[in-house]
Amino acid sequence: MSGSGGSPGAGGSGGSMDGKVAPQPSTGCNKADPQTGSAQSPLTVSGHQYYVKLPTDYDASKPYPVMIMFNPTGNPISWAEQNAGFEATGPREAWIRVYPHPANSGSGWGASDVPFFQPFYDQITDNFCIDKARVFAAGESSGGDFSSILGCEHADKLRAVGPCATKNVPQYPLDAGARECTGQVTAVVIHGKRDSVVGTENGPRTRDFYTELNQCQASTTPVEGYTDDLSNCVMYQGCDEDHPVYWCLHGDPNYSNTNHGWPAFAPKLLWSLFSAY
Secondary structure, three states: OOOOOEOOOOOOOOOOOOOOOOOOEOOOOOOOOOOOOOOOOOEEEOOEEEEEEOOOOOOOOOOEEEEEEEOOOOOOOOHHHHHOOOOOOOHHHHOEEEEEOOOOOOOOOOHHHHHHHHHHHHHHHHHOOEEEEEEEEEEEOHHHHHHHHHHHHOOOOOOEEEEEOOOOOOOOOOOOOOOOOOOOOEEEEEEEOOOOOOOOOHHHHHHHHHHHHOOOOOOEEEEOOOOOOOOOEEEEOOOOOOOOEEEEEEOOOOOOOOOOOOOOOHHHHHHHHHOOO
């Protein structure tokens, strides 16, 4: 690694990930045989379906990080499990993975879904041994919108978010001065430089929202291993301690060559970054 480049495990100036906080076990620890549901037989909460994938050799006395992945509009509940990449070795061994579904698959995740998050969060932390200091959320398209919204509205519950291919949600403007966030999160904002589905405008706005919230400087450094056109990631400098912001303006043609899809590099990068916490 060059001296000026950021690495996927380092927060850089003002954003070090080296000082790990102690685990915060949830009330679901030591609960025997919790129901996980499945894509074919999901669990329900507050009008939403979801299911849970537990780590290999899950130990109910050990608090695990959790990755919540919100799927894009018009896709089945199984989309995230099959396409997001978190069932690969690594996450499958170390994280609890949770796959929720919007109340209306045809319209996707939106402002009306936000009230569901609190009872959903309460249910998973009450039933599974989750490290409440390491709850992560990511999503693609409307799922990306939703993870970005939650990174402000529920920052007190989330450690980091990975919104991808976002569009404007008028009820939750990307104005750091107008929104009253409940805390700060690390943000990894991902957008296609030629996105022909939602356009290219909102990715930079989402990035700027989080760089302002986290008081980052304008300067960036490349993220080692993610500098080609298919990823093109940088890390902002000077962000508040332990809350870096990453920006990936990628050229992956994923999703029928629209440059709108969940890019191939995303699960590897998020796993590398978030597992360092």
